[in-house]
Amino acid sequence: MNNGLRCPVCGQMLQQQNGLRCKNSHSFDVAKEGYVNLLLASRMKSKTPGDSKEMVAARHRFLESGGYAIFAEKLAELCTELAKDKSGPIHILDAGCGEGYYDSVICQTLQQLGLEYQLIGFDISKAAVRLAAKRKIPSTTFAVASSFEIPVADGWADVILNVFSPFAGNEFLRCLKPGGTLLYAVPTAEHLMGLKQVLYEKPYPNSEQPIAYAGFEQKQEHTAQGQLVVCDGLVQDLFAMTPYYWKTPKEGGCRLSACEKLETAIGFRFVVYKKRNGKK
Numbered sequence: 543m544n545n546g547l548r549c550p551v552c553g554q555m556l557q558q559q560n561g562l563r564c565k566n567s568h569s570f571d572v573a574k575e576g577y578v579n580l581l582l583a584s585r586m587k588s589k590t591p592g593d594s595k596e597m598v599a600a601r602h603r604f605l606e607s608g609g610y611a612i613f614a615e616k617l618a619e620l621c622t623e624l625a626k627d628k629s630g631p632i633h634i635l636d637a638g639c640g641e642g643y644y645d646s647v648i649c650q651t652l653q654q655l656g657l658e659y660q661l662i663g664f665d666i667s668k669a670a671v672r673l674a675a676k677r678k679i680p681s682t683t684f685a686v687a688s689s690f691e692i693p694v695a696d697g698w699a700d701v702i703l704n705v706f707s708p709f710a711g712n713e714f715l716r717c718l719k720p721g722g723t724l725l726y727a728v729p730t731a732e733h734l735m736g737l738k739q740v741l742y743e744k745p746y747p748n749s750e751q752p753i754a755y756a757g758f759e760q761k762q763e764h765t766a767q768g769q770l771v772v773c774d775g776l777v778q779d780l781f782a783m784t785p786y787y788w789k790t791p792k793e794g795g796c797r798l799s800a801c802e803k804l805e806t807a808i809g810f811r812f813v814v815y816k817k818r819n820g821k822k
């Protein structure tokens with residue numbers, strides 16, 4: 543079966559044959575967890591690119607606690623609508639999939655509704671992809687790869703998910719079918735305001751300026767928002783998932799360490815973009 547993956551060296555399709563192999567005999571092992579590493583050592587700027595094992599573990603604990611379940615449910619609902627419009631299996635590509643939490647909720651929902659799918663999730667962090675592969679989600683392939691060199695065939699994807707990972711417009715356009723959909727998650731103005739109020743003297747809301755991306759047409763947006771109460775170790779896990787973890791002055795970090803319970807607004811906007819006609 544065409545698994546959608548292409549060779550990162552020569553661009554030929556990869557076939558299952560003692561691991562994955564292209565017709566030019568470039569071969570890639572499948573790790574015992576079931577993922578494949580398609581990130582070429584020559585293209586790596588660091589030995590362990592992307593989120594570290596510790597960051598991935600914190601994200602995994604937090605997401606599995608259900609703190610962001612409303613976002614996973616909204617994504618699953620949006621993928622369901624798109625899958626219902628298709629006659630065959632919907633092809634979903636999760637760019638920067640992390641430890642695969644959203645993929646597991648989306649696929650479980652599609653399965654329960656009897657909707658066919660094929661999902662490829664990739665991330666530049668091997669630690670993240672290893673955890674994602676351990677989820678053993680049916681009809682899903684996980685790979686270590688970069689959004690700026692996606693090892694997926696041109697026009698393979700009906701939908702690309704981009705949840706807080708780097709935006710690679712040209713590669714997204716290449717991988718999307720004509721008329722394909724990009725679901726792009728951005729924070730609402732008040733997302734994590736309760737956390738920022740502990741960290742900073744003067745917290746600012748997130749910008750909600752619409753962003754135009756060349757080759758994409760913005761169609762709609764869907765918002766999921768709520769109030770979250772986080773206790774004990776999960777407060778630090780949530781902090782470790784955010785960009786504030788890297789740029790908060792020490793006093794802010796200390797105030798948060800003393801917090802046993804944190805209450806905050808959370809909200810994602812899922813912006814729906816369609817690939818414009820005529821774009822490759």
Ligand SMILES: C[S@@+](CC[C@H](N)C(=O)[O-])C[C@H]1O[C@@H](n2cnc3c(N)ncnc32)[C@H](O)[C@@H]1O
Binds near residue numbers: 593644688704707
């Ligand atoms: C904020 S996390 C989001 C992960 C996941 N989408 C989620 O929401 O749970 C950002 C992810 O982007 C990954 N990442 C960073 N640079 C990347 C790149 N060039 N290509 C693919 N993934 C990348 C990181 O390793 C990390 O897992």
Ligand SMILES: [Zn+2]
Binds near residue numbers: 553564
């Ligand atoms: Zn090859």
